[in-house]
Amino acid sequence: MSTPERRPVEVVKAVNGLEKVVLREIHGCSVEVYLYGAHVTSWKNEHGEELLFISSKEIFKPPKPIRGGIPICFPQFSSLGPLELHGFARNRLWTFDDDPPPLPPDIANKVFIDLILRSTKEDLKIWPHSFEYRLRITLGPGEDLMLTSRVRNTATDGKPFTFTFAYHTYFSVSDISEVRVEGLETLDYLDNCQKMERFTEQGDSLTFESEVDKIYLSTPTKIAVMDHEKKQTFVIRKDGLPDAVVWNPWDKKAKAMADFGDDEYKHMLCVEAAAVEKPITLKPGEEWRGRQQLSVVNKSGSEKPQRSRSVSYSSDRPRARGRSPAFNALASKFDNPGGRNLSTPPPLLSNLGGSSEGGGSSSGGGSHDAYKALSKSKAIASLTASFDKPSRDKLMPRSVKAATSDSNSRINPLNSRVDAVTVKENVKENEVEDDEGLTLYPYDRLTTSSTNPAPNIDVTRREMYLSKADFRAKFNMTKDAFYKMPKWRQNKMKTSLELF
Numbered sequence: 001m002s003t004p005e006r007r008p009v010e011v012v013k014a015v016n017g018l019e020k021v022v023l024r025e026i027h028g029c030s031v032e033v034y035l036y037g038a039h040v041t042s043w044k045n046e047h048g049e050e051l052l053f054i055s056s057k058e059i060f061k062p063p064k065p066i067r068g069g070i071p072i073c074f075p076q077f078s079s080l081g082p083l084e085l086h087g088f089a090r091n092r093l094w095t096f097d098d099d100p101p102p103l104p105p106d107i108a109n110k111v112f113i114d115l116i117l118r119s120t121k122e123d124l125k126i127w128p129h130s131f132e133y134r135l136r137i138t139l140g141p142g143e144d145l146m147l148t149s150r151v152r153n154t155a156t157d158g159k160p161f162t163f164t165f166a167y168h169t170y171f172s173v174s175d176i177s178e179v180r181v182e183g184l185e186t187l188d189y190l191d192n193c194q195k196m197e198r199f200t201e202q203g204d205s206l207t208f209e210s211e212v213d214k215i216y217l218s219t220p221t222k223i224a225v226m227d228h229e230k231k232q233t234f235v236i237r238k239d240g241l242p243d244a245v246v247w248n249p250w251d252k253k254a255k256a257m258a259d260f261g262d263d264e265y266k267h268m269l270c271v272e273a274a275a276v277e278k279p280i281t282l283k284p285g286e287e288w289r290g291r292q293q294l295s296v297v298n299k300s301g302s303e304k305p306q307r308s309r310s311v312s313y314s315s316d317r318p319r320a321r322g323r324s325p326a327f328n329a330l331a332s333k334f335d336n337p338g339g340r341n342l343s344t345p346p347p348l349l350s351n352l353g354g355s356s357e358g359g360g361s362s363s364g365g366g367s368h369d370a371y372k373a374l375s376k377s378k379a380i381a382s383l384t385a386s387f388d389k390p391s392r393d394k395l396m397p398r399s400v401k402a403a404t405s406d407s408n409s410r411i412n413p414l415n416s417r418v419d420a421v422t423v424k425e426n427v428k429e430n431e432v433e434d435d436e437g438l439t440l441y442p443y444d445r446l447t448t449s450s451t452n453p454a455p456n457i458d459v460t461r462r463e464m465y466l467s468k469a470d471f472r473a474k475f476n477m478t479k480d481a482f483y484k485m486p487k488w489r490q491n492k493m494k495t496s497l498e499l500f
């Protein structure tokens with residue numbers, strides 16, 4: 001029996017008769033978008049694993065907005081204006097845009113749709129501004145998901161308008177206590193849990209142990225959401241969207257939300273590319289662009305696709321204490337001294353002479369650096385290596401390890417990198433090993449700010465390399481007792497001791 005053809009773009013009737021578009025990429029990755037809200041509700045990798053969170057209590061019933069996926073907050077973020085929370089775009093019926101003004105040419109292995117929302121008479125009563133909002137949703141190459149928004153002022157009365165905006169992305173995570181966000185350290189934020197008061201984030205990457213509802217201001221173009229349990233990192237690249245909202249309702253608010261399971265806060269984290277602090281103003285005829293690109297770095301060290309972009313990281317900011325060396329490696333490899341935009345086209349686009357898709361704000365124009373595949377794969381290997389909890393293999397005394405490294409190196413190039421170092425470095429005189437053969441280090445060589453950092457350690461478990469005595473002195477308990485505590489509590493202690 002032949003399998004039915006699976007078209008790259010398919011429109012299907014979904015829950016409650018709502019129309020849903022399914023985009024499929026050749027390797028099996030997929031995205032689902034409801035016309036209601038132009039709402040991405042699903043993003044799956046080639047193994048069919050869901051990458052976005054959607055509430056199990058979601059009922060898909062207009063005019064209620066959909067809980068999860070990627071709601072579009074427009075023309076107002078949160079309650080920062082006269083409209084309903086997060087504006088009305090997320091509960092309007094969008095239509096297909098049959099004739100979108102051109103965006104740069106599309107390359108192989110990409111599939112996309114264009115949707116449009118225009119102000120209706122009803123909308124004009126609550127927000128008296130004539131607009132056209134075009135959204136392109138692109139899947140691929142690989143599982144990369146890109147959302148490009150273009151908002152135009154179509155007023156004929158000569159009046160400008162002003163709006164705020166967010167891609168309210170709900171990431172699916174294994175366990176919120178295992179998650180860390182990097183890229184927002186040392187930034188100022190407005191805390192929605194504290195009447196929008198302004199604070200400055202500390203130098204450490206973010207971990208979660210209670211409700212968080214913060215708007216980080218003037219953020220870099222790249223943010224990483226690292227899930228240690230899944231050994232997976234989401235990378236958010238954004239353009240034209242200076243702010244980033246981080247939200248998790250935690251237990252009490254979760255219970256108060258009818259469309260959210262009581263425990264679901266453990267399995268989601270919203271990190272939202274946004275323009276909030278400085279609202280965007282458009283004169284008639286002007287257009288704004290805001291773009292968000294999501295990709296995944298998986299445990300085997302590959303970010304799919306293994307090509308096609310360079311990453312910019314704002315080099316005008318001081319390197320923050322508390323970022324993992326791996327993140328810094330990844331970021332610094334792709335520094336774009338030319339600016340904060342990330343809109344570097346894939347090589348194929350360069351060959352075609354096109355500019356990058358989206359192109360950022362209305363002024364457009366991203367850098368066109370050549371993509372350095374080798375550097376990137378090294379940086380990614382470095383990033384993902386930090387996820388590997390020490391296996392028995394790594395716990396072996398180094399001298400013994402050298403004898404077994406040959407077979408490993410054939411299997412896993414990452415191991416061979418570790419082994420290469422291992423063979424050279426026998427345990428030094430002043431280093432001790434524990435009963436398992438794990439090399440121990442003094443506390444000051446294990447901290448995130450160490451000037452003489454211990455080599456080849458699992459940076460997610462720095463505390464493990466402390467001797468029993470040092471551990472007790474720092475943590476006031478034994479290692480056994482420590483590892484019996486909930487993960488969030490462990491992380492909190494580790495953070496306060498600069499070990500996370």
Ligand SMILES: O=P(O)(O)OC[C@H]1O[C@@H](O)[C@H](O)[C@@H](O)[C@@H]1O
Nearest residue numbers: 078085086168192213245247272
């Ligand atoms: O329940 P809603 O309207 O989808 O909003 C959820 C949350 O969205 C976040 O973006 C806001 O910062 C929070 O304040 C808000 O509670």
